Amino acid sequence: MKEKEIAGWGRYPKIKAKIYEIGEREEIPALLKHISQGIPWGLGRSYGDSALAQEIILTKGLKHFLAFDPQTGLLRAEAGVSLREIIQVFLPQGWFPPVVPGTQFVTLGGAVAADIHGKNHHHHGCFSEFVEEILLFIPENGILRVSRQENPELFYATCGGMGLTGLILEVSLRLTRVPSAFIRQTSIFLAGLEEILTAFEEHQQALYTVAWVDCSSTNPLGRGILLIGEHAQEAPLKIRLQKPRAVPFVPPVSLVNSWSIRIFNWLYTKQASRKPRLDLVPLEKFFFPLDKWAHWHRLYGPRGFLQYQFVVPKDQGLYALREIAQQIKKSGLSSSLAVLKLFGPENKNFLSFPMEGYTLALDFPYTEGLFRLLDRLDQIILECGGRFYLAKDARLKASVFEKGYPYLERFRKLRKSLGLDKKIQSLQSRRLAL
Amino acid sequence: MKKDKFALILGANSDIARALAYLMAQKGWNLYLASRRLDPLNRLAQDLHLRYGCIAQALYFDALDYKSHGSFYKGLQPKPEGVVVAFGYLGPLKKPPKDFAEAEKIVQINFLGAVSILEIVAKDLEKRKKGFIIGLSSVAGDRGRASNYIYGSSKAAFSTYLQGLRQRLFKSGIQVLTVKPGFVVTKMTRDLDLPKHLVTQPEKVAQDIYRALKAGKDVLYTPFYWRFIMGAIKALPEGLFKRLKL
The missing domain is CATH 3.30.70.2520 (Alpha-Beta Plaits)
Known part of the structure; x- marks a missing residue:
């Protein structure tokens, strides 16, 4: 653990936070028991306070590619892997992330958490369209497999859930074929x-x-x-x-x-x-x-x-x-x-x-x-x-944010029912009561 | 890329070993990755394979289970061209171990475990008349200090062992490289309050190791300035040294 001044990509606000680093997945249960309230941090590309909290959990160690099917383009990788790395490894083989934001320096976990969109949203929708499965660590429940079939409620909450539904460990993502670079x-x-x-x-x-x-x-x-x-x-x-x-x-x-x-x-x-x-x-x-x-x-x-x-x-x-x-x-x-x-x-x-x-x-x-x-x-x-x-x-x-999101109440309820609101909070989630 | 070029990394879950594995995979090596904890090791092996297209195999290896070492090495097919001993055990941080069991474990892993497997490896390499052995020792073995002398002495013994092994294998054309890293940011040390300007990343250490291997070096201090730091520390007279808090 290190104490450090830290800020999101916009460099506003800046706060002092305790920074914990996940070296490998096996350390997570103990770490989450140890901290009182925190939020995961991937590459710090969210602009404001989505990834800021008194305690911040760096997902650095979750950096492995786990499986790739060259027939279907289905990639399974840990949450800390960046789109940059995916491009580096798979573009030469003719594959590309189906949805990319304005920077390649985001992690898979971050891309799911923000349910990022790209310049092709009008055709292909958000990042989550191409996510088949997520492996989630929930402090009170352990590791859960989350997809449209399994724990669907949690899937719809996690995609776009700003990391507030538990620690994303793995993401299965369908890459898309491209003819050239x-x-x-x-x-x-x-x-x-x-x-x-x-x-x-x-x-x-x-x-x-x-x-x-x-x-x-x-x-x-x-x-x-x-x-x-x-x-x-x-x-x-x-x-x-x-x-x-x-x-x-x-x-x-x-x-x-x-x-x-x-x-x-x-x-x-x-x-x-x-x-x-x-x-x-x-x-x-x-x-x-x-x-x-x-x-x-x-x-x-x-x-x-x-x-x-x-x-x-x-x-x-x-x-x-x-x-x-x-x-x-x-x-x-x-x-x-x-x-x-x-x-x-x-x-x-x-x-x-x-x-x-x-x-x-x-x-x-x-x-x-x-x-x-x-x-x-x-x-x-x-x-x-x-x-x-x-x-x-x-x-x-909060009063402004709420008006745009009709499912917010369901999100809050789900977080409560899994005890997530006790352990996982960002400055943003507290401000907006997410 | 030679398809059959394998290296064996023992203790492959350690951060320096991992960094070295990535570097070697990039340079076209296939890897046997061995450690006690197979879950993280399997992830590492998959990742190396997907990124670099090499063969990377995760294998169970327990440095303390001396009896198993023979069959472990026998099971490697094809035989590795080189072996890296990267396992080690630091014990409690910043203080000597409380009881003998802890001290025993440090010595057993760092010294006896290494000797046990390397004697088997040496015999094989000697027969094949080529290859290399890399042993990750430590600058802590250069002089005993109150804060970690059990660990230090186990590494001193390991370094001395490697010295002898080097002389023995020299005539068979086998390189034995002793690596003495200074302060490296790893799982083992990340909670220690290390002097900021003296800490190094595992990737840098791995690069130094690979370069030293290619250059045929015998002993590597990494980063290089540790040779001078340790030179100075070793030069202090014992009468003075024992009074210091180092």
């Missing part, structure tokens, strides 16, 4: 929000879509770039993965501020060609552009930043996005490039974030007045029937 990418410059949403609809049949939106542009509101990707057929499978370069230190103040954001966004959208452009890009570059820089979150300085991600139903999309952009502008604060995506229908998991509609993720450097702005944005989203992503959250109020 490259993506055929089309980028389309779009002059405003309305054009962007229309373009999403037009390109619905494309496997991967995502838009970068410049929320600081006001005339017209929110110009952006839509990226469309398909797996490239005639390209090599073997490719050397890039080694991230680190942002070496934390600058004394955030380098991301309203001025730098404006300049960056202007440059980014300026360089984009007005005509649709076709490129052949490595998977890594298409899916994980920021992974090039290890510790890029340091750019936000010692006070860190907050990511704010919500989803609103399709028919509310344009209205909500406009309102949000206007509120941000009025507040005088700014967000760097925002990421906009189209979601397909929601799944059955109790706390999974995605639902049919548009999702926007905004990064705000931590400043005075930010919470006031976010509180206002919360209200707009709720009015539109939207909800918020736990993996990004550090500040939502």
